[in-house]
Amino acid sequence: MSFGQQMLFFFSVIGAFNGLLLGIYLLFVKKMKHIPDFFLGLILLTLSIRVGISVCIYFYPDWPKIIPLFGLSALFFTGPALYYYVRSSFLQEQFNLKNAGNSFGILTLILGAVGLLYLIFPITWNENFARFIYGVWTVFIFLSVYEYFIFSKKEAKKPSQLLLPILASNVIIFLAYQLMSTGLIQVYCAGGSLVFSLLLYGNVLIFFNSKNKSTTVKEESKYSNKKIPNQQAENFVSKLERLMNMEELYKNPNLKLSDLALKMNISTHQLSQLLNDNLGKSFSTYINEYRINEACEKIENGSYLKIEEIGYEVGFNSKSTFFSTFKKIMSTTPLLYKQSQTTSDTRFQGSNL
Numbered sequence: 325m326s327f328g329q330q331m332l333f334f335f336s337v338i339g340a341f342n343g344l345l346l347g348i349y350l351l352f353v354k355k356m357k358h359i360p361d362f363f364l365g366l367i368l369l370t371l372s373i374r375v376g377i378s379v380c381i382y383f384y385p386d387w388p389k390i391i392p393l394f395g396l397s398a399l400f401f402t403g404p405a406l407y408y409y410v411r412s413s414f415l416q417e418q419f420n421l422k423n424a425g426n427s428f429g430i431l432t433l434i435l436g437a438v439g440l441l442y443l444i445f446p447i448t449w450n451e452n453f454a455r456f457i458y459g460v461w462t463v464f465i466f467l468s469v470y471e472y473f474i475f476s477k478k479e480a481k482k483p484s485q486l487l488l489p490i491l492a493s494n495v496i497i498f499l500a501y502q503l504m505s506t507g508l509i510q511v512y513c514a515g516g517s518l519v520f521s522l523l524l525y526g527n528v529l530i531f532f533n534s535k536n537k538s539t540t541v542k543e544e545s546k547y548s549n550k551k552i553p554n555q556q557a558e559n560f561v562s563k564l565e566r567l568m569n570m571e572e573l574y575k576n577p578n579l580k581l582s583d584l585a586l587k588m589n590i591s592t593h594q595l596s597q598l599l600n601d602n603l604g605k606s607f608s609t610y611i612n613e614y615r616i617n618e619a620c621e622k623i624e625n626g627s628y629l630k631i632e633e634i635g636y637e638v639g640f641n642s643k644s645t646f647f648s649t650f651k652k653i654m655s656t657t658p659l660l661y662k663q664s665q666t667t668s669d670t671r672f673q674g675s676n677l
Contacts, residue, residue, distance in 0.1 A: 359419055360484065363409035367490070370405060371497065373398035393442070396457045400435050403464025404428065406494050410468050413483035414475040431460075458502070465498050552594070557602045563588055564598075574614040577641035581607045615639045616653045619646070623662045631658045 350365025377395030381387055404427065412419040438456055442449040472491055475483075552560065567573055567587055576583075584607075585595040599605050605613075615638040622634050629637060635646030635658075650658050 359416075359421060360409055360413045360487075363405050363412060364486075364490065366405040367402055367409060367494065370398040370400075370402040374402070393439070393453065396454055397435060397439070400457050400460055401428070401431065402494070403461040403468070404431055406491070407464045407468045407471065410471045410475070410487065410491060413487045414471075461498060462502075465495060469495065552598055552602055557598060560588070560590065560594075560598050561603070568614055574611045574618075575637075575639040577636075577639050579611060579639070611639070612649050613653060616650055619650065619658065620654070620661065623658065624665050631662065634658070 348365070348369065350361045351369060374395040377391060377398075381392055381395075408424045408427075412421075412424075438449075438453065442453050468491060472487070564584075567584075571587075573579055573584060573587065581595060582592050585592045588595060596607065599607055599610055603610065618638045619634050622629065622637070623631075627634060632643040632646065635643060635650075638646075640646035640649070647658060650656075650661070654661060656664075
């Protein structure tokens with residue numbers, strides 16, 4: 325092989341291998357956690373098998389003639405997988421997985437029947453087998469594009485941002501193979517394989533870019549939703565205050581937002597929204613106010629504890645945190661606050677004499 329052929333072989337095989345790994349991951353590791361991902365895994369797996377076999381046959385034409393049929397058989401399911409990927413992306417939880425399974429069962433029987441005809445009449449079906457596979461692929465490509473535009477016009481649920489790039493990539497791969505099959509482009513299988521590899525990496529870049537953007541948007545809009553309704557918020561606040569006053573949860577120095585949400589039997593997001601939107605306080609501010617209020621009560625009542633011991637008693641896990649939080653909330657230090665209470669008591673006693 326020349327250097328150019330070696331590079332073509334390398335990039336094509338790497339793309340097929342990576343697509344195969346990604347397809348296996350979506351099919352057998354993530355399994356059915358997200359139905360569109362399952363069909364995306366099937367698309368990648370079938371295309372990768374087809375691409376891998378195409379590349380090997382192109383560069384090693386002495387392989388047995390039956391091997392390309394396995395690649396074509398894998399390609400037979402690419403179109404249906406794309407079709408159901410589009411439908412499941414729009415329908416989401418309303419998607420009927422059982423119907424899709426039945427359809428794949430029927431398609432498998434059809435492929436088996438056609439494969440049997442090839443084995444019985446190899447000469448007649450030598451070219452017709454490939455035409456049959458490409459014909460089915462063509463039908464499902466058109467159906468997939470049609471479904472995409474139909475669902476886009478309806479008030480359907482918003483699909484993943486990857487849907488359009490994946491649909492467009494499949495159409496491009498389909499057109500590449502169709503053009504090469506007509507002889508208009510001479511580099512037949514390897515050329516289609518290279519197109520697949522380039523589009524695979526392009527979609528991976530789009531995926532990570534969209535993922536980073538969606539993460540940023542989520543962070544920015546974390547508290548942009550509407551406030552919890554007043555009546556519901558009042559019930560939550562009353563329950564929260566009862567927990568804090570009766571169980572004194574704030575005295576736990578390791579108390580987390582999730583722990584408090586679990587006690588209230590609401591989600592962490594709801595509690596965070598309640599504190600930030602309805603009470604206008606962060607979780608740490610809300611908890612620390614309870615701690616400082618009790619610390620002030622202990623100081624006012626002449627507690628025998630040292631200042632730093634009072635901090636630990638009310639829930640702070642360090643002296644410095646207690647002092648800095650106390651000054652932030654009370655605008656004075658614990659020691660000065662204690663001295664002011666002593667002075668006030670002395671003046672009160674003097675006035676009674």
